[in-house]
Amino acid sequence: MRDAYLIGAAQTDFGSFPDESYRSLFREAYEAAVETVPGGIEPADVDEAYIGMLSIGGRQIGLSAPAIAEHVGLSKVPCTRLENACAASGYAIRDAVQAVKSGMADVVVAGGTEIMNDLSSETLPYWLGVSGEMEWERMAGTTFAGVYAQIASAHMANYETTREQLSRVAVKSHRNGAMNPHAQLGFECSLEDAEEAPIIAHPLTLYHCCPTTDGAAVTIIASEDAAEEYTDRPIRIAGVGAASDSIGLFQRDSYTNLPAARTAADRAYEMAGVGPDDVDFAEVHDCFSIAEIVAYEDLRFCEQGKGGRLVEEGETALGGRIPVNTSGGLKSKGHPIGATGAGQVVEMFKQLRGEAGERQVEDAERGLAHNVGGSGGAASVHIFEGPEVKP
């Protein structure tokens, strides 16, 4: 079982781009990713492509992967669209790793793209809702904000988590995002801003929810031999884990954790031969602020129920014990569904190569990316090791 390496990664700005398409954004990210590889990548060298995309709205719903591949000059390459809701491109990276490990591919493009802002505010909740449990959650009127509000309420009731702690997640994300030129909401927010914003779904305010985002992100994953040809600073993909679960929150035993994320993390830690204490920084799936607190616990950065305190004590801030969402996370950087998982890996790439600018984590050698579909129906966790770590 040979290793897989991350050799290139880039993303577009995340934001609202009425003049762009799912294809044009992917192309921008692809070309930028190719530029991060010394000497570039020729289309003929790409063996396979996996593209995460929910493909909501009225654009190319079928065969969008070949349509994208052709648009970026990869016309003959076998390519597939993967859908696992918001975890689509986390799974694209998983499949790319398998393709490399299988020996069937040496260089694989794995990324994601989404256009969301061309949907009206009436239509968008419906199209986002298709990734929720249709029969008993969506058709009963529950939105994703509603589902995560239930998680937040249960967490508050069980563990004395406070709304202020949720707000502190948002403050931290925005502080980091303000240092990320690609962030959609790249400005700082105060605790008061977060606390006093309009309620979206009690207890979540506007600042506890991620925005609606257009964007794309692309990674290039290679075998060890190919990686050596292209770069002297390959990032090893040391751990890969994924799991699925019931997609409805009401179907699960607990409202305060996501079992799929726990299992995915356990599998990734086991494969990498490391534990949570060995991780220097992480990108986690904070579609809502409570999701980041739950992620701390699912990834075992702290005990169950202690996630709120972790952020309150600054442990997950830049300079803290384990900085989380240095990119700004889904909250500030943005959340273009199909591109989000690959976007997290772009941050892995930058941090582990020491190219994260003013948001650089000191001595970042091992990072973890945690991508969740829906409210925990699917999850993937990947662990990356910088060029300094010897396997």
Next chain:
Amino acid sequence: MRDAYLIGAAQTDFGSFPDESYRSLFREAYEAAVETVPGGIEPADVDEAYIGMLSIGGRQIGLSAPAIAEHVGLSKVPCTRLENACAASGYAIRDAVQAVKSGMADVVVAGGTEIMNDLSSETLPYWLGVSGEMEWERMAGTTFAGVYAQIASAHMANYETTREQLSRVAVKSHRNGAMNPHAQLGFECSLEDAEEAPIIAHPLTLYHCCPTTDGAAVTIIASEDAAEEYTDRPIRIAGVGAASDSIGLFQRDSYTNLPAARTAADRAYEMAGVGPDDVDFAEVHDCFSIAEIVAYEDLRFCEQGKGGRLVEEGETALGGRIPVNTSGGLKSKGHPIGATGAGQVVEMFKQLRGEAGERQVEDAERGLAHNVGGSGGAASVHIFEGPEVKP
């Protein structure tokens, strides 16, 4: 690079099932596939699942793979929905092979499911059309029947292919399908029936077009060690090939072949170390009768332009030199988009184990499955070898 083996496979009846769902059909196929494995498969033994589904219409569009996995008792298993239009489950099998070869999985479920008949006849063409080139084909009014009619017209003009030859494809498919208890249109048709049926898109008549189908098909793919545990009659997946292409017909150099299918076939032949003459039978993607004739040529069962004659001379009939679509093909067995590629592999499984009943190909040792997305934007080709063939 270890080998991957097909150890179980089954499908539901293909047809119109207003009381079934995408989940219930998948479950029926999954349970039947598990029954084809001596001793069965425990959910805990399944490492990964890939599910092909276009997911048209108003059902679970996001996270449908975890929803299906949970419904069949595979709740924790990492699972992904793959979309490559009508080639979705051909690609599911491709990814399953890679997962096994990667060493990350020993037992993988790969299948597909689709419900299409709950869409109205007004809505269906739109939802099928989403897999066609949206901007310049669909929005200009071209349907899939229209695209394949253009291919047929060009083939007739270039190679003196006749409409009677197209009809002979239908007659052959129905003759085979009448022997397949799972076929949607499991009745024979005469040359006159095919010739005199209403025109759908000139020159294609109703009998030159596949039906609208609900159905599911599931395969179980395993590593060599796992295969040995489960069965003494494993089918080796000897060749795997795939390619993509421009999704619009108008974007290509020729109207009379599908370059993605040619490339996919070349790659599969090369990996298996065999050529077209070594193939004993094939399932090809005959969404329209002309597509089967083009497939003969793309797979190099005959020279370019000679496909019409191949069927006319009975070479692809049961008992002929290379029987094609012994299952009845998409034409007679049916075409439930996401399930079609896996359904072809069910026929591989039956034929190579000598379990195809009255449609059994004599001395079937090596079979080929050819699955196409859209009008050639994606294609996958797999070559399977029965237990008698020594690698």
